[in-house]
Amino acid sequence: xxxxTQTPRYLIKTRGQQVTLSxxxxxxxRSVSWYQQTPGQGLQFLFEYFSETQRNKGxxxxxxxxxxxxxxxxxxxxxTLELGDxxxxxxxxSLDRTDFEQYFGPGTRxxxx
Amino acid sequence: KQEVTQIPAALSVPEGENLVLNCSFTDSAIYNLQWxxxxxxxxxxxxxxxxxxxxxxxxxxxxxSLDKSSGRSTLYIAASQPGDSATYxxxxxxxxxxxxxxxxxxxHILP
Numbered sequence: 001x002x003x004x005t006q007t008p009r010y011l012i013k014t015r016g017q018q019v020t021l022s023x024x025x026x027x028x029x030r031s032v033s034w035y036q037q038t039p040g041q042g043l044q045f046l047f048e049y050f051s052e053t054q055r056n057k058g059x060x061x062x063x064x065x066x067x068x069x070x071x072x073x074x075x076x077x078x079x080t081l082e083l084g085d086x087x088x089x090x091x092x093x094s095l096d097r098t099d100f101e102q103y104f105g106p107g108t109r110x111x112x113x
Numbered sequence: 114k115q116e117v118t119q120i121p122a123a124l125s126v127p128e129g130e131n132l133v134l135n136c137s138f139t140d141s142a143i144y145n146l147q148w149x150x151x152x153x154x155x156x157x158x159x160x161x162x163x164x165x166x167x168x169x170x171x172x173x174x175x176x177x178s179l180d181k182s183s184g185r186s187t188l189y190i191a192a193s194q195p196g197d198s199a200t201y202x203x204x205x206x207x208x209x210x211x212x213x214x215x216x217x218x219x220x221h222i223l224p
Contacts, residue, residue, distance in 0.1 A: 004156075033212065043202065043214040056210045090156055102147060102204070102212065104157040 002027065004093050004105035012111045018079040021108045025072050025093030031055075032074040033102070034066060037088040049074050050096075078110075086112045115140045115207050119215035126193055127223045134188040134218045136203035141181045144206040148177050148188050150199040151217070157202065160188070193222045 005024045013019050025032050033056075034046040045058040049068035066076040072093075078085055088107045094100040116139045126132050136146070145164045149157040161170045161177040163186070169178040176189040186203055200217040207213060 006156075035214075042216040043204075045211055045213070048210065058211070088154075092157075101159055101162045103159060104149070106156040109154070 004091060004103055006089075006091055006105040006108050008108060009106065010109045010111075012113060013081050014113055015081055015083060017081050018077065019081060019110065020075055020077045021089055021091075021110075023074045023076075023091035023093075023105060025074070025091075026103055029093035029095055029103070030072055031094045031096060031100070032068055032072065033092045033094075034074070034076050035090045035092065036060075037090060037107070038086075043090070046076065081112045083112050086110060115143075115205060115211075115213045117203060117205050117213050117215040119201075119203060119218050121218060122216065123219040123221070125221045125223055128193060128195060130193050131189065131191050132193055132220075134190070134201050134220070136186040136188070136215055138184045138186075138205045138213075140207065141184055142208050143181065144208060146177075146179055146186050147204045147206070147212075148175075148186075149202045149204065151202060152199050160201075195222045195224050198222045 007022045031050045033048040035043050037043045047066050048056040052068045063079045068074045088109050090107045092102040092104045094102050118137045147162045148160040151157050163170050163179040174191040179186045198221050200219045202217040204212050204214045
């Protein structure tokens with residue numbers, strides 16, 4: 001069974017640009033969550049999608065958005081990039097609700113210059 | 114608001130020793146608690162998941178316990194090996210469907 005995949009693995013952008021990251025969950029998993037990880041703040045919850053609907057959202061500005069497709073694949077978008085958006089972006093999938101075990105992808109390392 | 118704390122932030126232990134990592138949380142109304150390990154620059158690997166109705170889970174040399182009433186979980190690693198060196202994170206699944214992570218304990222096993 002294939003694990004969670006994320007593309008691209010590494011990305012370099014400049015301030016003001018926008019970026020789209022992709023996450024493919026484990027087959028059969030319907031919940032996809034996104035996290036931002038930085039050395040200072042640790043892992044912070046961005047949002048969770050279930051059956052193409054955003055079910056939960058963390059405390060991030062509106063520049064961070066996401067969506068989920070009918071095949072459960074998810075994308076997150078960050079507009080008007082800032083230097084502080086440099087981070088490892090991780091997605092996790094679970095079978096159903098967040099009370100099920102979370103499986104993480106390898107992450108996308110975003111560097112904003 | 115749920116807060117998850119892991120102490121210590123870093124730990125060095127000689128190979129072969131048993132060790133305990135700690136995780137505490139402020140709100141006991143949780144669905145579950147999950148322990149992960151993360152190697153530098155990589156994603157998270159799930160180690161153990163404890164549901165709120167359970168007291169402990171075991172996998173090989175790892176044993177995780179959960180005491181909801183005191184807001185504590187421990188991860189016990191027996192007979193530590195250099196390959197156990199990593200950052201260990203605990204994550205609490207809350208009843209508002211948010212998962213809150215601690216900042217992790219960076220473990221270094223000395224050969």
